[in-house]
Amino acid sequence: MMPILNTLTRKVVEEALDKLVTFLPPLLPIANVQFVDFIVNDIWSKFTDTQLQAELLSLTDDELTVLPNGTIDGTQYPQLHKWCSRARSHTLEHLVICPTADEFLQEFGNKTSNTRYRINNFMSAKKMHEVEIMSEVIAVLATELQTPKIIDVGSGKGYLGSYLHLMHGLDVVGLDSRDVNTNSALRRAGKLKKHWHHIIGIKRNPEQQQMAEKCQVKWKNNNTKGGGGGVETTLTPGEDNTDPGLYVEEHAPNPRHSSVRQCRRSNSSDNANALLTENEAVCKAKTEKDENGFWQCSSPDIKDKPQNIDNTVLRASVATKATRETTPSAPANVPADTAATTVMEMSESSVAAYTPVTMHVSNETSLANVLSTETETGGYAGRLLLCGLHTCGPLAATSVRKFADDSSVHAICNVGCCYHLLTDEFASERVVGTATERGVATADAEPTFPMSDFLRRRRFVIGRNGRMLAAQAVERLSAGRAMPSPSLFYRAAIEVIANERGGARSDRPLGRLYSKFPAFPEYVRAAVRKMELPGAEPSDDECDAYWRRFTEHRRRLEAFFQYRVVLAPVVEATVLLDRVCYLLEQRHVGAVRLVRLFEQTISPRCYAIIAERRQS
Numbered sequence: 303m304m305p306i307l308n309t310l311t312r313k314v315v316e317e318a319l320d321k322l323v324t325f326l327p328p329l330l331p332i333a334n335v336q337f338v339d340f341i342v343n344d345i346w347s348k349f350t351d352t353q354l355q356a357e358l359l360s361l362t363d364d365e366l367t368v369l370p371n372g373t374i375d376g377t378q379y380p381q382l383h384k385w386c387s388r389a390r391s392h393t394l395e396h397l398v399i400c401p402t403a404d405e406f407l408q409e410f411g412n413k414t415s416n417t418r419y420r421i422n423n424f425m426s427a428k429k430m431h432e433v434e435i436m437s438e439v440i441a442v443l444a445t446e447l448q449t450p451k452i453i454d455v456g457s458g459k460g461y462l463g464s465y466l467h468l469m470h471g472l473d474v475v476g477l478d479s480r481d482v483n484t485n486s487a488l489r490r491a492g493k494l495k496k497h498w499h500h501i502i503g504i505k506r507n508p509e510q511q512q513m514a515e516k517c518q519v520k521w522k523n524n525n526t527k528g529g530g531g532g533v534e535t536t537l538t539p540g541e542d543n544t545d546p547g548l549y550v551e552e553h554a555p556n557p558r559h560s561s562v563r564q565c566r567r568s569n570s571s572d573n574a575n576a577l578l579t580e581n582e583a584v585c586k587a588k589t590e591k592d593e594n595g596f597w598q599c600s601s602p603d604i605k606d607k608p609q610n611i612d613n614t615v616l617r618a619s620v621a622t623k624a625t626r627e628t629t630p631s632a633p634a635n636v637p638a639d640t641a642a643t644t645v646m647e648m649s650e651s652s653v654a655a656y657t658p659v660t661m662h663v664s665n666e667t668s669l670a671n672v673l674s675t676e677t678e679t680g681g682y683a684g685r686l687l688l689c690g691l692h693t694c695g696p697l698a699a700t701s702v703r704k705f706a707d708d709s710s711v712h713a714i715c716n717v718g719c720c721y722h723l724l725t726d727e728f729a730s731e732r733v734v735g736t737a738t739e740r741g742v743a744t745a746d747a748e749p750t751f752p753m754s755d756f757l758r759r760r761r762f763v764i765g766r767n768g769r770m771l772a773a774q775a776v777e778r779l780s781a782g783r784a785m786p787s788p789s790l791f792y793r794a795a796i797e798v799i800a801n802e803r804g805g806a807r808s809d810r811p812l813g814r815l816y817s818k819f820p821a822f823p824e825y826v827r828a829a830v831r832k833m834e835l836p837g838a839e840p841s842d843d844e845c846d847a848y849w850r851r852f853t854e855h856r857r858r859l860e861a862f863f864q865y866r867v868v869l870a871p872v873v874e875a876t877v878l879l880d881r882v883c884y885l886l887e888q889r890h891v892g893a894v895r896l897v898r899l900f901e902q903t904i905s906p907r908c909y910a911i912i913a914e915r916r917q918s
Contacts, residue, residue: 308399308405309895310882310895310896312887315886316883318879319754319757319879319883322392322879325392326872326876330764333768333771333869335866337794337859338797339794339797340790341797341855342794342801345862346862350865353381354382357381358858358862359857359858364783366861366864367782367783367784368780369382369386370774370776370864372389385865386868389869394875398879400897402897402898403435403898403899406895407442424494431904437466437470439897439910439912440466440472440687440689441469443713443912444470444687447712448685449685449687449712451684451685452474452475453686453689453711454466455693455700455716456477456691456694456697456701457478457658458478459487459490460476460490460658464491467491467656468498474657475658475672477663478659479662481660483658488658491658659672664700665703665704673686684710685710685712687714688704688715689716690715693717693718694718695718695724695750696748698718699724699750701714702714702753702911705885705913706890714911715910715911716910716911717911718877718907720773721769721773721874721877722767722770725749726763726764727752728761728763751877753881753883754887755884756883768873771866771869771870771873772876773906773907775906776867787816788820791856791859792816794855794859795855796812799835799848800833803830803835804836812833822845823840882894882896885913890915890916891915892917894912895912896910896911898910
């Protein structure tokens with residue numbers, strides 16, 4: 303059973319939700335603004351008064367970029383200061399207790415490894431930050447709650463599942479609805495497993511250690527995506543970093559929420575290679591980038607699986623591969639009828655594995671049956687832990703429901719994302735703001751918001767654009783001092799041009815048109831072609847006239863965008879507390895927590911719902 307410290311009670315969560323449903327509804331029209339309509343519908347005048355307009359237009363670029371996190375001078379900008387203060391008082395950190403990952407782990411006595419291995423070549427620095435921390439939390443939960451089986455829902459390419467298995471020795475089944483992800487996870491898991499013993503098992507002789515010490519580098523990380531933020535760090539390659547195709551950093555566990563660090567290969571790679579032992583040289587691999595630009599290991603003897611593998615054969619191949627590689631006495635040639643082999647059979651032979659499976663998870667899915675064998679018709683009878691790293695849209699809500707409804711699931715650790723893909727149950731009863739509501743529940747889409755009876759009794763609605771606002775990276779926007787993209791202004795101007803040319807309003811997005819045509823005249827002409835608007839393409843003189851006409855709206859749009867983003871964490875708090883409240887309404891659910899796992903400037907969707915089933 304989890305310690306009761308920092309757990310949430312139903313009373314506290316309902317009080318927080320009550321504050322939110324009082325504060326947020328009058329502001330939902332702002333949250334649901336579509337910037338396509340900013341000029342056409344005069345959003346600026348509609349939602350701001352004269353004093354607020356004056357304050358917003360008085361902000362410098364630097365002041366405007368930090369507005370989303372509430373950094374504003376109350377003396378000079380009293381109305382904006384009041385706006386930011388009220389919004390901040392309705393965020394998760396101010397409404398309920400949200401411990402960090404470190405604080406959560408301290409409750410368990412910091413039962414963590416003294417050494418972590420950061421596998422930079424197999425995933426991005428951001429993903430490594432997320433996987434490293436979440437896997438540690440899951441490993442502690444699995445030990446404390448005695449849940450030997452882990453189900454990773456929405457497992458994608460298997461980053462979390464592979465790391466849980468190899469680093470923490472857990473038995474993990476990854477479920478994803480797309481075959482392409484399952485096949486990719488299988489390939490990555492095989493490559494990582496092949497080289498894993500070199501990552502954690504090779505010990506240097508004194509000569510190798512001396513060479514490693516020479517490989518110390520000071521590297522100023524200017525990679526914004528990596529989260530370095532210009533922080534200078536001194537890095538030493540881990541003792542197992544003898545494989546030039548696998549660059550690994552060995553480091554102490556704390557502090558965890560520092561800037562994400564990356565390693566770079568030493569320029570003395572030729573000298574280092576001369577020190578490789580015979581066994582290490584065998585595993586020396588080339589490097590290549592995958593479709594996401596991540597470095598991964600490849601070797602002539604690692605064959606990629608075809609993309610159209612049958613799911614049954616896929617599961618069998620992973621199971622037999624894991625058994626064969628882990629158990630030396632296993633036969634090399636496995637007959638074709640081993641397609642019946644499943645995860646449960648591996649468990650019975652005491653072989654932990656990571657097994658990616660293509661499966662769509664719904665409320666009717668029996669997770670215990672996923673682990674069952676043909677001979678065990680009753681399904682898996684053990685305890686499961688359900689996890690998910692950035693489970694997209696409705697899948698997070700489905701995971702929460704599965705934990706509540708499926709008695710075989712004894713714990714959950716879920717970080718959701720993509721709130722705009724949720725479906726509002728009561729959206730058809732009223733129109734929110736000026737937004738076109740596309741997230742409405744239909745016969746084919748079960749509503750996923752709200753989940754709690756507390757909000758359902760109030761028939762609470764957010765709206766699609768409001769939920770999309772909740773996904774804004776507020777801390778990253780402020781830390782990066784980023785202004786809104788000019789593409790927002792361009793698109794708003796195009797909407798006016800389209801109306802004047804008599805073209806019917808088109809909800810067809812223009813996509814990444816700005817990245818191809820960053821100059822306004824070229825953008826306008828490309829948009830006219832793509833939207834198939836009547837009339838000839840505008841000339842340079844006409845485009846210049848459009849620019850002079852609309853340019854006064856650009857600063858207004860930028861200011862209003864930053865003003866509106868202040869509401870993002872308020873909407874996110876509403877969605878997450880609704881899920882927490884739903885769990886606390888279930889009689890068989892025990893301790894529930896909201897834990898801030900990740901550094902927000904690195905991974906904005908950082909809150910995990912962690913809960914356990916009540917002991918019977």
